[in-house]
Amino acid sequence: MAGSAPPLMSHDKCPNDTRSIFFLSIAARYTNVLPNPSRARGCATATLHFFAALRYVAHIAACCALFSGTAMTTSPSHTLPKVALIATGGTIAGVAPTPLEQISYQAGVLTVDRMLETLPGIEGVARIASVQCGNLPSENITPEHWALLGRQCAQVLQDPEICGVVLTHGTDTLEESAFYLHLTLASQKPVVLTGSMRPSTSLSADGPINIRDAVAVAACPQAQGRGALLVMNSRVLSARTAVKVATLDVEAFRALESGCLGRVINGEPQFYYGGEETPALAGTFAGLAGVSDLPRVDVVYGCAGMPVDLVCYSMQRSAGIVLAGMGNGSMPDAVRHELRQAIAGGIPVIRCSRTGSGPVTPLDEYEGFVPGGMLSPAKARVLLMLALEQQKDSESAQRMLAVREVFALGGKL
Known part of the structure; x- marks a missing residue:
């Protein structure tokens, strides 16, 4: 037509x-x-x-x-793993007056939900259940805070939907809190601690990527059964061996001789070896996760000509002593003499090293002292506090034997 x-x-x-x-x-x-x-x-x-x-x-x-760069997004799928994000404050929640200021800032300002707003795309990694558990700089963390964190983590881990926990924390005492949780949490689910070296307002803040990497590790099945972990600067470290080695660098934590467990590459966790064996001491003190009144343990720093009265002061007030000794845990003869009196009185004394690397080994001249092995003085203190609490009703000889046994296990590489 x-x-x-x-x-x-x-x-x-x-x-x-x-x-x-x-x-x-x-x-x-x-x-x-x-x-x-x-x-x-x-x-x-x-x-x-x-x-x-x-x-x-x-x-x-x-x-x-x-x-x-504007690909379509969808709401978080219920098939994604669910991770609890517990915030405690620290530099990662800190705010500075200018983007270039990385030293003078106020820590513990941002809330956990505000930090989540700096993580675009996190909904594609895991479903997040956020918890605010304090907001303070980590130099103010005490054993009472450890107990609070232990109870909070234990409660969250009982949720069958939760596959892992991420805990943001200030870096100054991060290794101590991480080791405490390693010792007191018996769950196979990963507990991953992270923080930052730069405040949230920094021109190149490291907090967002550290949180994102930590969430990816907590959601990773290969992270299960490894005890508490620490994720910083794309590295995955064991809470038992990680130590802070720098005051300002973003690569502030290392595992030194033991090495890291893996890395996070392009957002994907990659572990260097399997986690078939349960890490040493993981969950050993699970019954003490909520105990806040732990025995006092002092750390005495060894140095040339150190005053003996410092040791005497600790002997009168503490239930245990950790010596950050010189070299392989050595000390002046006068100090050794006083500490032998402490050991005879039922006060365990742990020999550690101030060097930061290498094991402290048994020596004949230090018979009766407990070598700290690979543990730093700070971690030896945490372990001794828990060991003494666990053995508080035991006789002195049994208590000393238990301390020696737990350090023989925990001080290994």
């Missing part, structure tokens, strides 16, 4: 199909190319052409979204 629009296809080859009319009507609404409905009745082939075009348009739209 002259002047009429040509049909999309020959009608005598199209079966009568009312569904075709429905889909072609949709095409007509948006493209205005549908011929007279009477011509298109039953045109299934036209429907196939329409869907082919629709797929092409969808492909182009997806490519445009990808390269423009």
Whole structure:
């Protein structure tokens, strides 16, 4: 017919199909190319052409979204793992007056929910259950805070939906809190601690990527059964061996001789070896997770000409002493003499090293002293506090034996 629009296809080859009319009507609404409905009745082939075009348009739209950086997002899937994020304060929640200020800032300002706002795309890693558990600089952390964190983590880990815990913490005492949780939590689910060396307002803040990496590790099945972990600067470390080695560097934590357990590369955790064996001492003191009144243990720093009265002061007031000795845990003769009196009186004395690397080994001249092995003085203190609490009702000889046994295990590489 002259002047009429040509049909999309020959009608005598199209079966009568009312569904075709429905889909072609949709095409007509948006493209205005549908011929007279009477011509298109039953045109299934036209429907196939329409869907082919629709797929092409969808492909182009997806490519445009990808390269423009505005890819479509969806709500968190319930198939994603669920991770509890517990915030305690520290530099990672700190605020400075300018983007370049990395030293003079106020720690523990941002809330956990505010920190989550700095993590675009975290909803694609895990479902987050956020918990605010204090907001203070970590130099003010005490054993009472350890007990609070232990109870909070233990409670969260009982939730069958939770696959792991991330705990943000100031870095100054991060290794002590991490080791405490390593010793007192018996769950196979990962407990991952992280922090930052720069405040949240810094031009190159390390907090957001550290949290994101920590969440990825907590959600990773390969992280289970490894005890408490520490994730900083894309490295995965054991809470038993991680120590802070720098005051300002973003790579502030290392495991020194034992090495790190793995890395987070492009957001994906990669462990260097399996976790078949339970880490030493993990969950050994699970019954003490909520105990806040732990025995007093002093750390005495060894140095040339150190005053003996410092040791005498600790002997009168503490239940145990950790000596951060010189070299392989050595000390002046006068100090050794006084500490032998402490040991004779039932006060355990742990020999550690101030060097920061290498084991403290048994020596004949220090018979009766307990070598700290690979443990730092700070971690030896945490372990001794818990060991003494566990043995508080034991006789002196049994208590000393228990301390020696637990350090023989915990001080290994």
